Amino acid sequence: MRRGSGSTARLRRAARRLPYLLLKGATKSAAVVALLLLWEAAPRLGLVDRTFLPPFSEVAGAW
Numbered sequence: 001m002r003r004g005s006g007s008t009a010r011l012r013r014a015a016r017r018l019p020y021l022l023l024k025g026a027t028k029s030a031a032v033v034a035l036l037l038l039w040e041a042a043p044r045l046g047l048v049d050r051t052f053l054p055p056f057s058e059v060a061g062a063w
Contacts, residue, residue, distance in 0.1 A: 036056050039053070040055050040056045
């Protein structure tokens with residue numbers, strides 16, 4: 001067996017998994033952004049009472 005062949009195989013496996021991991025991370029990030037957009041928009045559009053759910057920007061500013 002050649003020296004270092006195990007690390008080469010690990011790198012190849014990691015390279016094949018990279019697109020999957022990037023897609024998984026992008027999907028989770030998109031879900032968080034969508035939730036924050038909905039949180040910001042719902043009180044501003046009058047869909048929910050601002051007393052019970054203020055817009056995210058106001059909550060973040062007060063924090």
